[in-house]
Amino acid sequence: MSKPRSAPTLDDVAKMAGVSTATVSRCLNNPDRVVATTRERVQAAVDALGYTPNFAARVMAAKRSFTIGAIIPTMENAIFARGLQAFQEELHLRGYTLLVSSSAYKPDIEEEQIRKLAARGADGLLLIGHDRDPEIYKYLESRRIPTLIAWSYRPNALAPSIGFDNRKAMRNLAERVIAAGHTRIGMISGIREGNDRARLRIEGVQDAANARGLSPDGFTIVETPYEIENGGAAFAELMAQPVPPTAILCGNDVLAVGAVRRAQDMGLRVPQDVSITGFDDIELARIVSPALTTVHVPHREMGRKAALQLVEMVETQSPGQGEQLATNIVSGGSLGPPPQG
Amino acid sequence: MSKPRSAPTLDDVAKMAGVSTATVSRCLNNPDRVVATTRERVQAAVDALGYTPNFAARVMAAKRSFTIGAIIPTMENAIFARGLQAFQEELHLRGYTLLVSSSAYKPDIEEEQIRKLAARGADGLLLIGHDRDPEIYKYLESRRIPTLIAWSYRPNALAPSIGFDNRKAMRNLAERVIAAGHTRIGMISGIREGNDRARLRIEGVQDAANARGLSPDGFTIVETPYEIENGGAAFAELMAQPVPPTAILCGNDVLAVGAVRRAQDMGLRVPQDVSITGFDDIELARIVSPALTTVHVPHREMGRKAALQLVEMVETQSPGQGEQLATNIVSGGSLGPPPQG
DNA sequence: AGCAGATATGTAAGCGCTTGCATTTTGCAT
DNA sequence: ATGCAAAATGCAAGCGCTTACATATCTGCT
Numbered sequence: 001m002s003k004p005r006s007a008p009t010l011d012d013v014a015k016m017a018g019v020s021t022a023t024v025s026r027c028l029n030n031p032d033r034v035v036a037t038t039r040e041r042v043q044a045a046v047d048a049l050g051y052t053p054n055f056a057a058r059v060m061a062a063k064r065s066f067t068i069g070a071i072i073p074t075m076e077n078a079i080f081a082r083g084l085q086a087f088q089e090e091l092h093l094r095g096y097t098l099l100v101s102s103s104a105y106k107p108d109i110e111e112e113q114i115r116k117l118a119a120r121g122a123d124g125l126l127l128i129g130h131d132r133d134p135e136i137y138k139y140l141e142s143r144r145i146p147t148l149i150a151w152s153y154r155p156n157a158l159a160p161s162i163g164f165d166n167r168k169a170m171r172n173l174a175e176r177v178i179a180a181g182h183t184r185i186g187m188i189s190g191i192r193e194g195n196d197r198a199r200l201r202i203e204g205v206q207d208a209a210n211a212r213g214l215s216p217d218g219f220t221i222v223e224t225p226y227e228i229e230n231g232g233a234a235f236a237e238l239m240a241q242p243v244p245p246t247a248i249l250c251g252n253d254v255l256a257v258g259a260v261r262r263a264q265d266m267g268l269r270v271p272q273d274v275s276i277t278g279f280d281d282i283e284l285a286r287i288v289s290p291a292l293t294t295v296h297v298p299h300r301e302m303g304r305k306a307a308l309q310l311v312e313m314v315e316t317q318s319p320g321q322g323e324q325l326a327t328n329i330v331s332g333g334s335l336g337p338p339p340q341g
Numbered sequence: 342m343s344k345p346r347s348a349p350t351l352d353d354v355a356k357m358a359g360v361s362t363a364t365v366s367r368c369l370n371n372p373d374r375v376v377a378t379t380r381e382r383v384q385a386a387v388d389a390l391g392y393t394p395n396f397a398a399r400v401m402a403a404k405r406s407f408t409i410g411a412i413i414p415t416m417e418n419a420i421f422a423r424g425l426q427a428f429q430e431e432l433h434l435r436g437y438t439l440l441v442s443s444s445a446y447k448p449d450i451e452e453e454q455i456r457k458l459a460a461r462g463a464d465g466l467l468l469i470g471h472d473r474d475p476e477i478y479k480y481l482e483s484r485r486i487p488t489l490i491a492w493s494y495r496p497n498a499l500a501p502s503i504g505f506d507n508r509k510a511m512r513n514l515a516e517r518v519i520a521a522g523h524t525r526i527g528m529i530s531g532i533r534e535g536n537d538r539a540r541l542r543i544e545g546v547q548d549a550a551n552a553r554g555l556s557p558d559g560f561t562i563v564e565t566p567y568e569i570e571n572g573g574a575a576f577a578e579l580m581a582q583p584v585p586p587t588a589i590l591c592g593n594d595v596l597a598v599g600a601v602r603r604a605q606d607m608g609l610r611v612p613q614d615v616s617i618t619g620f621d622d623i624e625l626a627r628i629v630s631p632a633l634t635t636v637h638v639p640h641r642e643m644g645r646k647a648a649l650q651l652v653e654m655v656e657t658q659s660p661g662q663g664e665q666l667a668t669n670i671v672s673g674g675s676l677g678p679p680p681q682g
Numbered sequence: 683a684g685c686a687g688a689t690a691t692g693t694a695a696g697c698g699c700t701t702g703c704a705t706t707t708t709g710c711a712t
Numbered sequence: 713a714t715g716c717a718a719a720a721t722g723c724a725a726g727c728g729c730t731t732a733c734a735t736a737t738c739t740g741c742t
Contacts, residue, residue, distance in 0.1 A: 009727095021729075026730090034691085038690085052460045053728085056396075056398075056400040057401055061696080061731080062730055063697075063730090121396065264630070287569075287598060287625065361721065366700055374719090376720060379720080394698085
C-alpha cells in the first residue's frame with residue numbers, strides 16, 4: 001500500500017463505488033435524491049478512501065460557501081469574544097462556518113478584510129458599528145453580499161443592524177452617576193473616529209449632563225485606544241487636573257479596569273476617593289475589585305440573533321429588519337457618592 | 342450604468358486591457374515577468390473594474406492557498422490570544438492568512454476541524470500540544486500538510502514542536518512554593534485527558550514534592566475545565582478538606598484567578614491565609630489583586646517563531662526542527678509563607 | 683402485458699484561475 | 713540589414729466539484 005500522492009477526489013469515490021460523480025455528489029448533498037442501496041455503496045467508498053470534499057472546488061461549482069465572515073475591531077481583548085462565540089455557535093447549528101478577522105479599529109484594514117472575505121466567497125458578512133465609507137455598502141450591494149451590523153442599533157441605516165442604543169445606555173448610567181451626587185465628571189473614551197459606539201457613548205454622557213444642568217467645565221474627555229494601560233494613563237491625566245473629577249465614566253470595561261488599577265497604584269480608594277464606571281460587562285468587570293458598575297450588554301443574545309438574522313438574509317434574499325436589544329446597569333461597587341459629600 | 346450581476350473576473354480584466362488572461366494572472370502574481378507598459382494597462386483595468394481575484398478559483402488552479410490553519414482548544418479565555426496574535430502578525434508579514442478554529446478541548450472536534458482545514462486547502466497547520474490519536478499524524482502526512490505543534494516542546498515527537506517544558510516550569514514553581522515553607526499543597530488542574538500540558542504540569546508538582554520529600558497525603562489534586570468559576574469551585578472543595586492546604590498551585594491563570602476571587606469571597610486573605618499560584622502570565626494575572634505569582638510564558642516569541650518555522654516547512658518542504666523556549670517565574674504577591682509559620 | 687409518470691442515474695458543461703509550452707516580439711551584436 | 717537568444721505574451725489544459733438536462737429504470741395501473 002503506497003501513500004496517495006494527493007487527496008482522493010470525487011472521481012476516485014465514483015470509480016470505487018461504480019457510479020458517476022454526479023451520484024456521489026448527490027449522495028453527499030441531497031441524500032434523499034439517491035436510492036438507499038447506492039447511497040450505502042458510495043458511503044462505503046467514501047469511508048474506505050477517507051474522502052473529504054475539496055472546499056474550493058465546491059465553492060466554485062456551487063457558488064455558495066456556507067461561510068459567514070465577521071470583521072471585528074480587535075481580538076486582543078474580550079469585548080467581542082462572548083458575542084462572537086454565540087454567533088458562531090448558532091451559525092454552526094445552521095451548517096455555516098464562521099471566518100473571523102480583525103481590523104485593529106482601522107477603516108482601511110477593515111475594507112481590505114471585507115474584500116478578502118468577499119473573495120473567499122463569504123455568503124454573508126457581520127460588521128461592527130455603522131461608521132464607514134458609504135462606498136463599502138455599495139460594493140457589498142453590488143456583490144450581492146448580505147451584510148448585518150452588530151453592537152449598535154440604528155433604524156434606517158445603510159444596512160440592517162442588531163444591537164442596542166449606545167447613547168441611551170450611557171445616558172442612563174451617567175444619570176445614575178449624577179444622581180449619586182457627582183458634579184465633576186471625567187470621561188475616558190475610545191477613539192471616536194470610525195467608531196459610532198464611542199461617539200454615541202460620549203453623547204450619552206453629554207445628554208445626561210445637559211439634562212441635569214451640569215456645568216460644561218465640569219466635564220473633561222480623554223480619548224484613547226481601548227487598552228488597559230491606556231485606561232490607566234488617561235486616569236492619571238484626568239486626576240492631574242487642578243480640580244480633578246470625582247467620577248470617571250469609561251467608554252468600556254477595559255479602560256475602566258485600567259483606571260481602577262491605576263487609582264489603586266496612586267493610593268486612591270475606589271469608590272471612596274473616586275468613582276469609576278465601565279461599559280460592556282465583560283468578565284474582567286467582575287474580576288477587578290471593586291467590581292465595576294457597568295452597562296450590561298446582552299452579548300450572547302445579540303450574537304445568536306445576529307446569526308439567525310444573517311442566515312435568513314442569506315437564504316431568503318430578504319433585506320433583514322434588524323432589532324434593538326435592551327441593556328441594563330449592573331452595580332458592582334466601583335460607583336459611590338463623591339468624597340466629603 | 343447597471344450593476345454587475347456578479348463580480349468581475351480575470352476575463353473581464355483581460356478583455357478590457359486587451360491582453361490574455363495569462364498575462365493578467367502574471368501581472369498579479371509575478372509582476373516582474375511582464376513588461377511595465379502592459380502592467381500599467383492591466384492595473385488600470387483592475388482598478389476600473391474593482392476586480393478582486395476569486396480565492397477558490399485561485400486555490401484550485403494553484404494548489405496553494407497561502408492560508409495557514411490553527412486549531413486552539415478555546416477562544417473563550419485569553420490563554421492563547423497573545424501567542425496567536427503574534428503568530429498571525431508574522432504570518433501576515435510573510436503573505437499568509439490565518440484561519441483559526443477552536444476544538445473546545447474535545448479530540449473529536451479537533452479532528453473534524455483538522456479535516457475541514459485540510460479541505461479548505463490550508464498549506465500548513467498549527468496545533469496545540471502533542472496528545473492526540475496517532476492516526477491524525479498519519480492523515481496529515483498522507484495529505485502532505487506540514488504541521489507544527491506549539492505550547493509544548495518535545496523532541497522526537499510525531500511532529501516538530503515549538504514551546505516550553507511544561508513539567509520543568511511547573512516543578513520550578515512548586516519548588517519555590519515548598520521553599521516558602523508550605524508542606525500541605527493543593528493543586529487545581531485542567532482536564533488531563535488529551536492535554537499533555539495539564540498532565541505535565543501535575544507531574545512537575547509531583548517531581549518537586551518527591552524531590553523535597555513531601556508526604557503524598559499532603560498533596561490533593563482537583564481536575565476541572567479551565568474556567569474561572571471552576572477555579573473557584575475547586576478552591577472551595579480543596580479548602581473544605583479536614584486539613585486544608587496552605588498553598589494551591591493552579592494549572593493556569595484562569596483557574597488561579599477564580600481561586601483568588603473565591604478565597605476573598607470566603608473571607609480568606611491571599612497570601613496571608615492561603616497562597617495561590619497560576620501559570621501562563623496572561624493579562625488577567627496582573628489585574629486580580631494580589632497579582633498572581635505565576636509562570637511567565639513567552640507567548641509572543643512562541644507565536645512569532647512558530648510562524649517562521651511553519652512557513653519554512655511549507656515553502657521548503659523541510660521537516661522542521663522545533664525549538665524549546667525558556668519560561669520564568671514572576672512574583673506577584675499571591676504567594677507567601679504559610680500562616681502561623 | 684404494456685404504458686404513463688415518477689424516480690434514479692449518467693453526461694457534460696462550466697465555475698475562475700494558474701501554468702507549461704508554443705509563439706511572437708524585442709534588443710543587440712554582427 | 714540580419715540573425716539569434718532572451719523576454720513577453722498567448723493558448724489551452726486542467727484543478728475538483730455541482731447541476732441542468734438527457735437517459736435509463738422503476739412504479740402501479742388498466
